[in-house]
Amino acid sequence: MSICLLISKNGRHKPIHLPHLQTVVLGRSPETTIKDKKCSREQVELKADCNKGYISVKQLGFNPTSVDSEVVGKGNQVEMRSGQQLHMVNELYPYTVCFKEDPSNSQSSVSTKRPCGPASEEREFHREPPGHKVPRKTEDSTQCKHGGSTSTNTRPEPQTTEKTETLGYWSQGLKASMQDPKMQVYKDDRVVVIMDKYPKAHYHWLVLPWESIPSLKTLHRGHCDLLRHMNQVADRIVQQQCPDAGLLHFRQGYHAIPSMSHVHLHVISQDFDSPCLKNKKHWNSFTTDYFIESQEVIQMLEKDGKVTVKEGTNELLKLPLCCHVCGMALSTIPQLKEHLKSHPYGRL
DNA sequence: GTTCTAGAAC
DNA sequence: GTTCTAGAAC
Structure with missing residues (x-):
């Protein structure tokens, strides 16, 4: 299959990879180098169809995005093909689209992928631009599946003995x-932090242990230290990567x-300002007791040696929409999103 | 987890 | 007619 690249015509930055059928939101951000306030941080939503050879361009921002001088219009969606020109906003910041053969399809490129994980005690931060709401997907989701034949690093590999844990299922x-x-975004000898692929707020990271722990049910008292460490890492990520950390509630x-x-x-972050937040399940999973505070999980483990999920928890996902800050009831997701603009920092 | 879409709701 | 949700399929 070919890959899709969005190329800045005036060479402002390197080409942006648009993974096949994956929504990517672009706008004012370090990634595009656009600082123009007329350009929203979520100006356009792009989705490439590498089989059919076009990208869907949806204007999210208020000011006009155009394809070949034709304004898309807020909320509208058009198709863009090779040879056409996208202007991010106000006929500025031109881009072209290019479909080309994926070089990573060759076997050699797979074997040269990064050997999994850092050496013990290694700690490093990768400062990714937070404005890019949908991080690019790996070109080869099977990478590191077998740890890399030449790897010499010492980080424990994920357990692959359970047949039910075969990679590939969603x-x-x-x-x-x-x-x-x-x-x-960060990794050390115990945990890794990644950006959520479909962030439900302006900032949305996931902290995962390298140790294979399938679910909350598998946690035991011995994991308390690990969970406390995950919390500390999370605190540091927020402080280091979020310039609004003082104002924005997390x-x-x-x-x-x-x-x-x-x-x-x-x-x-509690702004919940994201095009990836689309339905009641998304909302209730973060704003009802379906979301269990990390401290509560640690306390349960310390006290009971296990995490207990209350019966009926799944039903919480069906609750009526209700603002997490002021408690106001909203009848639809669009109305909720409009209301959330009154709580930009996710608190009163 | 997401995407797609039928049909309910407006 | 359009918007929005919810369930199936992946």
């Missing part, structure tokens, strides 16, 4: 993402019944 996606250097916690396998701590 619910196993985190295992691939956490191994992908492009997704990693929460750290776990979904009671997560869809994705492998224990992951959500670190999420």
Whole structure:
């Protein structure tokens, strides 16, 4: 399959990879180098169809995005093909689209992928631009599946003995993402932090242990230290990567019944300003008791040696929409999103 | 987890 | 007619 590249015509930055059928939101951010306030941080939503050879361009921002001088219009969507020109906003910041053969399809490129994880005690931060709301997906989700034949690093490999944990199923996606250097924001000998692939707020990271822990049910008292460390790492990420950390409210916690396998701590800003937040389930999973505070999980482990999820927790996802800050009831997701603009920092 | 889409709600 | 949700499929 070919890959899709969005190329800045005036060479402002390197080409942006648009993964096949994956929504990518671009706008004013370090990634595009656009600082123009007329350009929203979420100006356009792009989705490439590498099979059909076009990208869908949806204007999210208020000011006009255009394709070949034709304004898309807020909320509208058009198709753009090779040879056409996208202007991010106000007929400025031109881009072209290019479909070309994926060089990573060759076997040699797979074997030269990053050997999994850092050496023991290694700690490093990768400062990714937070404005890029949908991090690019790995070109090869099977990378590191076998640890890399030449790897000499000492980090414990994920357990691959359980047949049910075969990579490739959608619910196993985190295992691939956490191994992908492009997704990693921080890693040390115990944990890795990645940006959520479909962030539900302006800032949304996942902290995952290298140790294979399928779910909250598998946690025991011996994991308390690890969970405390995950919390500390999360605190540091927020401080280091979020310039609004003083104003913007954050929460750290776990979904009671997560869809994705492998224990992951959500670190999420409470603005919930994201095009990826689309439905009631998304909303209630972060704003009801379906979201269990990290401290509460640690306390349960310390006290009971296990995490207990209350009966009926799944029903919380069906609750009526209700503002997490002021409690106001909203009848639809669009109305909720409009209301959330009155709480930009996620608190009163 | 997401995407797609039928049909409910407006 | 359009918007929005919710369930199936992946």
